Amino acid sequence: MGGFFWVAGAVAGRQIYKYFANPAFLAPALFPLFFFVAFAGGLTRVGDVPGFDYAPGYIAFQYVWALLQAVAMGGAFTGFSIAGDFENGFARRLLLAAKNRSGIILGYTIASLVRVTVTGALVTVIALVVGIPISGGFDLFGLIGLAALVNVAATLFGAGVAMLLRTQQAGPVIRTPIFMVLFLAPVFVPLNLLQGWLQTIARLNPFTTVLDAARGFLAGEPTSALPAYGIGFALVLVFALWALYGLRRAERVGS
Numbered sequence: 001m002g003g004f005f006w007v008a009g010a011v012a013g014r015q016i017y018k019y020f021a022n023p024a025f026l027a028p029a030l031f032p033l034f035f036f037v038a039f040a041g042g043l044t045r046v047g048d049v050p051g052f053d054y055a056p057g058y059i060a061f062q063y064v065w066a067l068l069q070a071v072a073m074g075g076a077f078t079g080f081s082i083a084g085d086f087e088n089g090f091a092r093r094l095l096l097a098a099k100n101r102s103g104i105i106l107g108y109t110i111a112s113l114v115r116v117t118v119t120g121a122l123v124t125v126i127a128l129v130v131g132i133p134i135s136g137g138f139d140l141f142g143l144i145g146l147a148a149l150v151n152v153a154a155t156l157f158g159a160g161v162a163m164l165l166r167t168q169q170a171g172p173v174i175r176t177p178i179f180m181v182l183f184l185a186p187v188f189v190p191l192n193l194l195q196g197w198l199q200t201i202a203r204l205n206p207f208t209t210v211l212d213a214a215r216g217f218l219a220g221e222p223t224s225a226l227p228a229y230g231i232g233f234a235l236v237l238v239f240a241l242w243a244l245y246g247l248r249r250a251e252r253v254g255s
Contacts, residue, residue, distance in 0.1 A: 003100040004102060006103070007104055007107060008103035011094070011107025011108055012107040012108070012111045015078075015115075016111050032073065035069060036063065037126070051193050059131065060127075061190075061215065063124075063132050064218055065187055068182070070119045071119070071147045071154070072154040072178050073178065074112055074116035074154070074155075075116070075151050075153070075154025078111065078112040078115065078159070079157070079159055079162045080170075082158070082162035086250070087168055095250065105240075105247060116147075139217040139218075143218055146210055146214045146217070146228060147214070149229070153236050153239050157239045160242035161173050163249065164245075164250075166253070184201050185211050186208060191208060209231055210231055
């Protein structure tokens with residue numbers, strides 16, 4: 001067990017150092033900021049559409065999606081980092097040196113959480129600057145918890161893909177499914193204002209439940225909290241098994 005935590009700490013420490021030491025690693029934080037400013041600023045009048053019933057307003061409506069997008073893409077970029085570590089040989093050396101290799105996944109996950117803490121804080125600061133109303137009180141911890149689950153699930157998904165393919169060309173394979181899940185949810189308007197196939201897909205998309213619950217926490221009116229957390233924990237469990245499968249495949253190739 002000691003070896004497990006030693007490996008996790010070593011991997012997390014290296015990734016966190018790389019993140020703060022190299023300004024290029026801060027670039028992914030600009031994407032959620034761009035989407036938030038573009039959507040919340042350019043589409044503000046959508047909040048006046050009949051049927052738009054989110055009390056905190058349109059900026060808050062978009063902030064929640066931007067925050068979850070930031071943490072999800074933070075997990076994807078961690079997957080890119082893992083693929084890069086395989087390309088430069090570090091991951092293979094780590095596999096040879098580590099006795100309890102499952103700690104590698106935990107280490108990358110911890111680093112991903114640290115990374116998105118910075119990104120999420122930047123998005124939140126911008127939202128506060130533009131005047132987002134926050135009325136959730138202690139319910140905001142529910143929003144933070146959901147954001148953490150989304151990040152961990154995305155990180156584990158990216159880790160599994162990166163360890164299976166072991167090349168940075170895995171980037172689109174990691175990024176595209178996450179983007180599709182994010183954008184096929186009620187991004188611009190509530191679910192009741194969507195029509196046609198968009199509404200059908202959004203209803204089937206499990207991320208819709210997570211997004212609705214997160215918006216409810218921000219508004220101080222929690223809704224679908226238990227189903228959202230159930231989905232979050234289920235995704236973490238499924239993708240943890242997926243990441244372990246990718247790790248075992250990488251072990252066989254590297255041995």
